[in-house]
Amino acid sequence: MAEGFDIDHLAKLARLSLTAEEKALYASQLNQILGHFQALADADLPATIDDARVVDESALRSDEPGPVLGAEAVTRIAPASRDGQISVPRVVDDES
Amino acid sequence: MADALHTLSAAELGRRLAAGTLTSRALCEALIVRYQAVNEKVGAFTHLDHVDVLAQADASDARRKAGQGRGPLEGIPVAIKDNIAVKGQPLTCSSKMLAPLVSPYDSHVAERLRAAGAILYGRLNMDEFAMGSSTENSAVRKTFNPWDLARIPGGSSGGSAAALAAGLVPLSLGSDTGGSIRQPASHCGVVGLKPSYGLISRFGLVAFASSLDQIGPMARSIEDCELLLNALASADARDMTCFGPSDRTLTPAGEAKQLRIGIPKGFLGKGVAPEVAAAVNAAVEFYRAQGCAISEVELPSADLAVPTYYVVATAEASSNLGRYDGVRYGHRSASAGTPVEMMTASRSEGFGPEVKRRILLGTFVLSAGYADAYYVRALRARAKIRAEYLAALAGVDVLLTPTVPTPAFKVGEKASDPLQLYLEDIFTIPANLAGLPAISVPCGKSGHLPVGFHLVGAPLSEAKLLAAGRLFEAAHGFAHQQAAL
Numbered sequence A: 001m002a003e004g005f006d007i008d009h010l011a012k013l014a015r016l017s018l019t020a021e022e023k024a025l026y027a028s029q030l031n032q033i034l035g036h037f038q039a040l041a042d043a044d045l046p047a048t049i050d051d052a053r054v055v056d057e058s059a060l061r062s063d064e065p066g067p068v069l070g071a072e073a074v075t076r077i078a079p080a081s082r083d084g085q086i087s088v089p090r091v092v093d094d095e096s
Numbered sequence B: 001m002a003d004a005l006h007t008l009s010a011a012e013l014g015r016r017l018a019a020g021t022l023t024s025r026a027l028c029e030a031l032i033v034r035y036q037a038v039n040e041k042v043g044a045f046t047h048l049d050h051v052d053v054l055a056q057a058d059a060s061d062a063r064r065k066a067g068q069g070r071g072p073l074e075g076i077p078v079a080i081k082d083n084i085a086v087k088g089q090p091l092t093c094s095s096k097m098l099a100p101l102v103s104p105y106d107s108h109v110a111e112r113l114r115a116a117g118a119i120l121y122g123r124l125n126m127d128e129f130a131m132g133s134s135t136e137n138s139a140v141r142k143t144f145n146p147w148d149l150a151r152i153p154g155g156s157s158g159g160s161a162a163a164l165a166a167g168l169v170p171l172s173l174g175s176d177t178g179g180s181i182r183q184p185a186s187h188c189g190v191v192g193l194k195p196s197y198g199l200i201s202r203f204g205l206v207a208f209a210s211s212l213d214q215i216g217p218m219a220r221s222i223e224d225c226e227l228l229l230n231a232l233a234s235a236d237a238r239d240m241t242c243f244g245p246s247d248r249t250l251t252p253a254g255e256a257k258q259l260r261i262g263i264p265k266g267f268l269g270k271g272v273a274p275e276v277a278a279a280v281n282a283a284v285e286f287y288r289a290q291g292c293a294i295s296e297v298e299l300p301s302a303d304l305a306v307p308t309y310y311v312v313a314t315a316e317a318s319s320n321l322g323r324y325d326g327v328r329y330g331h332r333s334a335s336a337g338t339p340v341e342m343m344t345a346s347r348s349e350g351f352g353p354e355v356k357r358r359i360l361l362g363t364f365v366l367s368a369g370y371a372d373a374y375y376v377r378a379l380r381a382r383a384k385i386r387a388e389y390l391a392a393l394a395g396v397d398v399l400l401t402p403t404v405p406t407p408a409f410k411v412g413e414k415a416s417d418p419l420q421l422y423l424e425d426i427f428t429i430p431a432n433l434a435g436l437p438a439i440s441v442p443c444g445k446s447g448h449l450p451v452g453f454h455l456v457g458a459p460l461s462e463a464k465l466l467a468a469g470r471l472f473e474a475a476h477g478f479a480h481q482q483a484a485l
Helices: A007-013 A020-036 A038-042 A071-077 B010-019 B024-042 B050-065 B108-115 B158-165 B182-188 B222-232 B274-290 B302-323 B339-350 B353-365 B372-395 B418-425 B429-434 B462-475
Strands: B045-047 B077-081 B119-124 B171-176 B191-194 B214-219 B260-264 B293-297 B398-402 B438-446 B449-457
Touching (some): A007 B353, A020 B353, A038 B372, B010 B024, B024 B077, B108 B119, B119 B158, B158 B182, B171 B182, B171 B222, B182 B191, B191 B222, B260 B372, B274 B293, B274 B449, B302 B353, B302 B372, B353 B372, B372 B449, B449 B462
Parallel strands (some): B077 B171, B260 B398
Antiparallel strands (some): B398 B449
């Protein structure tokens, strides 16, 4: 059950950049932790997950506009902003 | 004032404030003096704005003078774990990822506290993003156990528990995903309650694992814990799982001496330190002598709780923490190239080792080819554990176990062994998996270190837990205890 994970692939999926030392450490620790999860593979479990929910229902709000943070409050906490909008690195290439 | 104000309970402080023999300003000034004397040693707080605190205190005193007091928490300071939003105060989750963030809005619990007249008193240290059991994972500072400064206070709400035990504040808020209120409460000799899932709104709580997270009250006595719980519990449409209290949740539970108490078979066996087992057994005998019906109950899937929790919690965390991308708020790497490079660099620089470990683990258990073997099986195990707990609680009112198998360990002792740290939560995790209310009540010492017992009840049976705790507390000397510093 605990076989086969690829730390490079996981790091890519998780958008994390790891050093060689970190990769070795996390791979070793995750293997140990996943070994502990073997109990789940061996257990006799119910077929359904319905009873895993701890509340029977969720209350959906009515789909109506409500109070929101304004642009000034949002851009104040953003790492970079310009003209009332959040700045990010260019996401599209120049026209080619 | 004959008594040092930092030693008094919130209830007693409230009585003095109501009687006009104390002002909120005098109380806050005394606590700020205590903070200046003690916080550097204990490290419970990461932020305290004296000017803001005294302004809040003056406003409270003015309300009271005008006959507009808002109830028993009027003028009482409540310190808040740094993953719960308070408008205008830092909200960092003790992480470099959020280090510069000041919250632009109030959480639901902050709104409730303001409406109750409480003073929103400073930010408390925690394991980064609430991931840990020792507060050693804070990127800001270490917090030490006030009863032994070489030891951990527990976690992740370590600052919340240590602040109480050090007399820094009479009330605090924690959050609990797998034991993060109850485990540090046990280690620091204070009361900590994880409410039923859905009793207290998480609006404004930074999400870790949303099917498990709850905000809860922490205090030095059952009475104070109840005072804070009553102020917090209410329905809130902004948290779609929050329904608030039922008619019976917060009302006195009747005669505590008639409670039926279940002792899970085998829970006092392997892994439990002898002094912890002795203190918990003494509590069981106390309840028996009071007339409570004690019986043994079976929870055959209890051994599945830790692996189930660490699959579910890390899966949800890997999803919830996907929002930290360096775009809208939080840390953005200066080495930004493309958007993906910026996100990857920001996350790698901002998150600490335990958060990265859990994101990787959660990413793995949700990944193609493994989700059925891990995540779906964990949900099936969760269903089984929940069913067993609900069945056991159909025959008894509460389940009693130790809160933690051993007393607080030394700083650094388990830092390199994450699995050993995960096992700290073995008794507390099932209540989160099953959505049940649970409380840690101080019940003795192992040498100089506090020990707590743990009560779990059926959904929305908080009043029974508090009644049982009150009965024990009234006959023992553990309420209001503070470490000598």
